[in-house]
Amino acid sequence: MAKFEEVADALSHRVRDGIYTTSQRLPSEYDLAKEFGVSRLTVRKAIDLLIRKQLLVKSPGKGTYVMSYSDKVESGRMGLQGFTEAAKAYGKESRTEVLSFGSLDPIPEEIGRVLGCDQQVHKTVDLLVRRRFWDEEPMTVEHVAICHEYIDGLKAKDFEGSLFALLEKRVAIAYSHQEVEAVLMDPDLAALLDGKKGDPLLLVHSVTYTADAKPILYDISYYRADKYSFKSTLTRDHV
Amino acid sequence: MAKFEEVADALSHRVRDGIYTTSQRLPSEYDLAKEFGVSRLTVRKAIDLLIRKQLLVKSPGKGTYVMSYSDKVESGRMGLQGFTEAAKAYGKESRTEVLSFGSLDPIPEEIGRVLGCDQQVHKTVDLLVRRRFWDEEPMTVEHVAICHEYIDGLKAKDFEGSLFALLEKRVAIAYSHQEVEAVLMDPDLAALLDGKKGDPLLLVHSVTYTADAKPILYDISYYRADKYSFKSTLTRDHV
DNA sequence: GTTTATTTGTTCGTATGTATT
DNA sequence: AAATACATACGAACAAATAAA
Numbered sequence: 280m281a282k283f284e285e286v287a288d289a290l291s292h293r294v295r296d297g298i299y300t301t302s303q304r305l306p307s308e309y310d311l312a313k314e315f316g317v318s319r320l321t322v323r324k325a326i327d328l329l330i331r332k333q334l335l336v337k338s339p340g341k342g343t344y345v346m347s348y349s350d351k352v353e354s355g356r357m358g359l360q361g362f363t364e365a366a367k368a369y370g371k372e373s374r375t376e377v378l379s380f381g382s383l384d385p386i387p388e389e390i391g392r393v394l395g396c397d398q399q400v401h402k403t404v405d406l407l408v409r410r411r412f413w414d415e416e417p418m419t420v421e422h423v424a425i426c427h428e429y430i431d432g433l434k435a436k437d438f439e440g441s442l443f444a445l446l447e448k449r450v451a452i453a454y455s456h457q458e459v460e461a462v463l464m465d466p467d468l469a470a471l472l473d474g475k476k477g478d479p480l481l482l483v484h485s486v487t488y489t490a491d492a493k494p495i496l497y498d499i500s501y502y503r504a505d506k507y508s509f510k511s512t513l514t515r516d517h518v
Numbered sequence: 519m520a521k522f523e524e525v526a527d528a529l530s531h532r533v534r535d536g537i538y539t540t541s542q543r544l545p546s547e548y549d550l551a552k553e554f555g556v557s558r559l560t561v562r563k564a565i566d567l568l569i570r571k572q573l574l575v576k577s578p579g580k581g582t583y584v585m586s587y588s589d590k591v592e593s594g595r596m597g598l599q600g601f602t603e604a605a606k607a608y609g610k611e612s613r614t615e616v617l618s619f620g621s622l623d624p625i626p627e628e629i630g631r632v633l634g635c636d637q638q639v640h641k642t643v644d645l646l647v648r649r650r651f652w653d654e655e656p657m658t659v660e661h662v663a664i665c666h667e668y669i670d671g672l673k674a675k676d677f678e679g680s681l682f683a684l685l686e687k688r689v690a691i692a693y694s695h696q697e698v699e700a701v702l703m704d705p706d707l708a709a710l711l712d713g714k715k716g717d718p719l720l721l722v723h724s725v726t727y728t729a730d731a732k733p734i735l736y737d738i739s740y741y742r743a744d745k746y747s748f749k750s751t752l753t754r755d756h757v
Numbered sequence: 758g759t760t761t762a763t764t765t766g767t768t769c770g771t772a773t774g775t776a777t778t
Numbered sequence: 779a780a781a782t783a784c785a786t787a788c789g790a791a792c793a794a795a796t797a798a799a
Binding site: 307308309323337338339340341342343 | 763764765766
Binding site for chain 3: 521522577581
């Protein structure tokens with residue numbers, strides 16, 4: 280582990296242990312550098328990391344403070360993660376049922392455009408449909424269009440766990456663009472999600488990319504609104 | 519403007535002008551440092567800024583790449599901003615109607631806890647209810663509980679513009695915790711939002727804080743789902 | 758109200774380590 | 779194995795913002 284990560288670890292433990300608490304000012308960068316026996320730049324990198332993790336905030340000329348947070352688990356605090364990983368973080372059981380898996384042909388126009396099929400001829404895209412349970416209650420139905428190259432050789436049964444964990448054995452996942460809408464349940468979804476027509480749903484479209492900005496998958500998911508919400512922390516960048 | 523911001527500006531212009539395009543590798547940090555006549559650290563800071571702004575992505579040992587993005591405007595790309603500011607960024611007209619404004623008494627338990635009224639006796643909280651239009655269509659109804667100290671002396675009429683702009687004259691806004699849910703419209707909201715009972719709505723709770731992590735306001739907003747969605751970019755932090 | 762001390766912000770130069778091709 | 783590119787780390791100095799004397 281790098282030095283600045285060790286310092287960041289020590290600082291975040293102090294926050295969790297209550298040595299530094301919400302709204303309290305941390306020691307100055309000079310003092311922390313002296314205490315940890317590192318340069319001030321290293322302390323600044325450690326603090327930057329904890330700001331990116333949304334644990335601290337800074338104010339020029341004033342100091343560094345612990346960010347307020349609720350006791351509830353917030354998905355945004357942990358960055359991009361899949362359903363299985365989120366469930367584990369909550370200490371909940373999750374289970375996944377593969378409803379269908381196979382080649383997507385023909386490829387719908389929007390999916391083809393987003394996944395870059397126009398730039399690459401003969402590109403194959405697979406469609407995976409899954410239903411996911413949270414503590415044995417049906418929570419979400421997802422349709423995932425995945426570029427074949429990243430899941431070549433895999434079978435339906437292989438997708439019963441975390442898709443992200445599976446993909447990361449083959450490719451570095453970097454980021455997702457996500458859009459959240461509210462819609463109403465139709466009869467098909469009602470049957471799958473144990474609800475009824477007209478119930479509220481969160482509809483989430485997302486596209487996930489590699490570190491060199493190549494698309495990996497296009498996901499359309501429906502979440503039961505009474506069981507799921509999206510949390511995030513937005514910062515005001517003075518740009 | 520600092521040097522690293524000038525470099526960041528130049529780089530982002532090159533991205534917008536298509537000199538560097540999606541999935542293309544940028545010149546190395548050394549080369550950019552030489553070209554701009556600055557140290558490599560300055561280039562790294564510029565790149566870091568553009569990564570925070572979600573314009574670039576890096577991969578160790580490989581290089582720096584332009585992040586894929588859609589042509590659509592994304593609120594997440596611009597960080598924390600209010601309705602008025604978002605409308606301006608879209609080039610849309612927005613209008614705000616103040617439905618009510620006055621002291622909130624008694625203060626509901628949850629709001630009091632979040633705004634820190636338990637730590638500070640005799641704290642006053644005001645309630646502001648507004649309806650907001652987007653291109654002359656009713657888009658959202660918001661209930662905002664604001665700590666009185668930040669809006670002392672202001673009148674209902676003062677809240678017809680951007681609340682953030684108003685607050686920033688008095689206090690530095692740093693971040694918001696936000697939660698998005700899907701719910702159904704009730705008759706009261708239907709009348710205000712020009713919809714009907716049972717239409718889908720996005721319900722957003724948010725709490726906004728200062729840079730030293732003190733709460734400023736608690737906001738509960740209802741957005742017409744057919745007119746509004748939340749976009750964000752999540753990154754996979756390898757932590 | 759001005760000065761002074763504190764704290765964060767910026768920038769350089771330099772060296773070495775690690776990951777990828 | 780070598781070249782390239784990013785990652786980490788140190789020391790030093792000055793600038794800018796804030797708060798307290």
